[in-house]
Amino acid sequence: MTKPVNIAIAGALGRMGQAVARTLDGHALARAVARFDRPEATGEDLVTRDVALEAAQAVIDFTLPEASVLLAEACAARGGPAVVIGSTGFTPDQIARIDVAATKIAIVRSGNYSLGVNMLMGLVKQAAAALPASEWDIEVFEAHHKRKIDAPSGTALMLGQAAAEGRGVDLEAVSDRGRDGVTGPRTEGDIGFSVVRGGGIIGEHSVLFAGEEEVLTLSHSASDRGLFARGAVAAAVWAVSQPPGHYDMQDVLGFRR
Ligand SMILES: NC(=O)C1=CN([C@@H]2O[C@H](COP(=O)(O)OP(=O)(O)OC[C@H]3O[C@@H](n4cnc5c(N)ncnc54)[C@H](OP(=O)(O)O)[C@@H]3O)[C@@H](O)[C@H]2O)C=CC1
Numbered sequence: 140m141t142k143p144v145n146i147a148i149a150g151a152l153g154r155m156g157q158a159v160a161r162t163l164d165g166h167a168l169a170r171a172v173a174r175f176d177r178p179e180a181t182g183e184d185l186v187t188r189d190v191a192l193e194a195a196q197a198v199i200d201f202t203l204p205e206a207s208v209l210l211a212e213a214c215a216a217r218g219g220p221a222v223v224i225g226s227t228g229f230t231p232d233q234i235a236r237i238d239v240a241a242t243k244i245a246i247v248r249s250g251n252y253s254l255g256v257n258m259l260m261g262l263v264k265q266a267a268a269a270l271p272a273s274e275w276d277i278e279v280f281e282a283h284h285k286r287k288i289d290a291p292s293g294t295a296l297m298l299g300q301a302a303a304e305g306r307g308v309d310l311e312a313v314s315d316r317g318r319d320g321v322t323g324p325r326t327e328g329d330i331g332f333s334v335v336r337g338g339g340i341i342g343e344h345s346v347l348f349a350g351e352e353e354v355l356t357l358s359h360s361a362s363d364r365g366l367f368a369r370g371a372v373a374a375a376v377w378a379v380s381q382p383p384g385h386y387d388m389q390d391v392l393g394f395r396r
């Protein structure tokens with residue numbers, strides 16, 4: 140019988156940290172060996188970050204962008220454990236720092252660990268490649284709970300990136316992320332983003348391809364955070380046997396082959 144992979148949970152007191160702990164409870168391939176949160180936080184079973192990293196083969200992190208970068212750098216400096224990052228809202232500079240850390244250890248980072256969203260990315264790319272920008276306008280819509288602090292969501296940006304790749308354009312150059320007041324007509328080729336925040340919505344994402352006489356909508360709806368936690372645990376089990384590199388869930392699922 141294979142030994143379970145030892146996992147540390149960063150941000151253990153958070154919504155996702157708790158979902159990861161529930162997923163690991165009785166898991167066949169992995170087990171939680173340490174939990175930590177902010178240094179000043181208190182909570183049953185919490186240890187310091189260094190004690191957690193010592194005990195673990197992989198650390199699953201759903202915290203905040205800067206905390207995730209510092210964790211990745213700390214793991215790289217000590218040569219492990221592997222890191223699975225679920226936090227969203229990174230700046231390009233922060234992603235560049237993760238790239239550097241990933242030259243020393245395996246790091247998986249994804250804005251969404253669900254199978255469905257990772258499938259959706261391929262479908263969006265395919266549709267964007269097939270439907271010409273002169274006739275089809277792409278709009279990404281997302282809705283989340285009122286406590287979410289970043290927008291657009293990491294998933295919405297991943298879907299926008301998939302659409303941009305399908306069209307062979309740079310997302311940064313065609314993104315339209317804020318419409319208010321007299322905006323003028325839509326610019327051909329733009330990829331628009333719109334955001335809703337309210338209540339306890341777990342995560343809704345749609346990509347609209349709007350033509351003059353028809354609209355194609357590709358969408359995903361999450362109804363439980365356990366979905367993301369299961370994907371992150373699968374990523375951690377996968378990561379412990381990978382060489383250093385900055386991976387994402389497409390790599391874990393074998394969708395990039
Ligand atoms: N990739 C995916 O599939 C998913 C990604 N997410 C993303 O994960 C992140 C967390 O989401 P969620 O769990 O809802 O948020 P929460 O705010 O509920 O949890 C984050 C936890 O991390 C803690 N934390 C903050 N800084 C540190 C630190 N330096 N060291 C250790 N712990 C720290 C927070 O403490 P405090 O409250 O004191 O700040 C909090 O307990 C968000 O960026 C979200 O977008 C969420 C769901 C799925």
Ligand SMILES: O=C(O)C1=N[C@H](C(=O)O)C[C@H](O)C1
Pocket residue numbers: 227250251283287291292293294295341342343
């Ligand atoms: O903050 C959340 O809750 C979620 N964040 C991720 C994102 O930003 O896309 C994934 C999921 O939709 C839930």
